[in-house]
Amino acid sequence: MDPQAERIATNLRKGVLEYCVLALLSGRDMYGLELAGALMDRGLTASEGSLYPLLARMREAGAVETRWEQPEDTGGTRPRRYYAITARGRELLAVFATVWGGIAAQVESLIADARPIEPAAEPEPGTDTKEPS
Numbered sequence: 001m002d003p004q005a006e007r008i009a010t011n012l013r014k015g016v017l018e019y020c021v022l023a024l025l026s027g028r029d030m031y032g033l034e035l036a037g038a039l040m041d042r043g044l045t046a047s048e049g050s051l052y053p054l055l056a057r058m059r060e061a062g063a064v065e066t067r068w069e070q071p072e073d074t075g076g077t078r079p080r081r082y083y084a085i086t087a088r089g090r091e092l093l094a095v096f097a098t099v100w101g102g103i104a105a106q107v108e109s110l111i112a113d114a115r116p117i118e119p120a121a122e123p124e125p126g127t128d129t130k131e132p133s
Contacts, residue, residue: 013044013045016044016100017039017044017045017050017051017054018054018058018063019092019093019096019097019100020039020042020044021035021039021051021054021055021058021064021083022058022063022064022085022089022090022092022093022096023093024038024039025064025083025084025085025089026085026089026090026093029082029083029084030082030083031069031080031081031082031083032048032051032052032055032080032081032083033048033080035051035055035083036048036051039051055083058089059083061088062086062088062089063085063086063088063089063092064083064084064085064086064089065083065084065086066081066082066083066084067081067082067084068080068081068082069082
């Protein structure tokens with residue numbers, strides 16, 4: 001991906017990441033690494049390092065709650081922090097879905113109506129591109 005496209009994608013991902021987390025949690029509770037993997041699989045985050053501070057902010061805002069569990073598949077030696085969406089988180093997700101739908105439709109309409117910008121035509125080989133003096 002070219003640098004300009006990557007910058008645009010990064011900015012868009014940052015703006016919607018919180019709501020993507022809420023959407024994932026609306027299906028079931030997940031632990032941090034599991035959430036990070038689901039987001040990375042979808043290309044929505046590049047690392048778990050950006051996710052954990054976001055989850056802490058979401059918890060402080062009341063959008064998610066956490067609990068610790070000793071999973072059986074780790075031999076019960078390593079607890080995992082599970083994240084669950086709260087009623088407040090469901091409200092935020094519903095509002096986001098409404099707003100996103102409107103914005104996405106507006107942006108798609110603008111893009112569809114935009115006049116295409118055509119790249120400059122390449123001169124045919126062997127033709128003189130200089131204007132006569």
